[in-house]
Amino acid sequence: MAETSRQQQKAATRAAILRTAAEEFDARGYSATSVAQIADRLGLTKGSVYFHFPSKAELAAEVVRAGSVVWEPVLREMDGEGVTGLDALRRLSAEAARRFRDDVTLRAAARLTGDGPTDGLPDPFAGWIDVVRRCLDRAVGAGELRAGTDVDELAWHLAAAFLGTQELARRAPGPPDPVERVDQHWTLLLDDLRPPPA
Known part of the structure; x- marks a missing residue:
């Protein structure tokens, strides 16, 4: 079954969050990176980031898994x-x-x-x-x-x-x-x- 445009958009947003988080973690480290910084760079709200990743720790874990x-x-x-x-x-x-x-x-x-x-x-x-x-x-x-x-x-x-x-x-x-x-x-x-x- 083909993905709907909404599913594709969710996947693209999740990938963009993951990529931006990786850039921030690489440049600043874990403690100096905030979810707000990641959201701001993408023009998202913190709530949008938390929709995909329930915490900064889970976002970090997903970067490591990737x-x-x-x-x-x-x-x-x-x-x-x-x-x-x-x-x-x-x-x-x-x-x-x-x-x-x-x-x-x-x-x-x-x-x-x-x-x-x-x-x-x-x-x-x-x-x-x-x-x-x-x-x-x-x-x-x-x-x-x-x-x-x-x-x-x-x-x-x-x-x-x-x-x-x-x-x-x-x-x-x-x-x-x-x-x-x-x-x-x-x-x-x-x-x-x-x-x-x-």
Whole structure:
């Protein structure tokens, strides 16, 4: 059944609120952002915002949720292309760095996990660690990792190193940009991760 124009308008308003909230949270942080600021930017009343999101905390949680679901489609696309293991992880990291650089929702989601409400936020980092672990599991199956590698421990440290690399690259003045920094990060790591040649 086709959506009515009223349903389409509601969906468009909700998306606009979410986008504007992400911009405000990214720029100001959670505590310095108000529902009134978001409403004013969109020419809405606070009541209109609350119609779609019952509280600022729920709006923040939805921004984090929106930022945490982007990786599965990217993985499926790589699976379809036959890219797996360490190659998939390197490509996924570059894509993640590009999106963190260019996508305000992802940046806001990351910031909110540090300074947002203490309850009710999903944990996007747990999802990212899981994605890294899945790529590493495939790398083990393909013989791409040194024997005896602790995949769980490596997944945690790779995720932490990636997140730190992209955040420092985003904040540091001048080139290179976060995508280049993440690529350099992998160039340095891969020789240590791969098994020695036979």
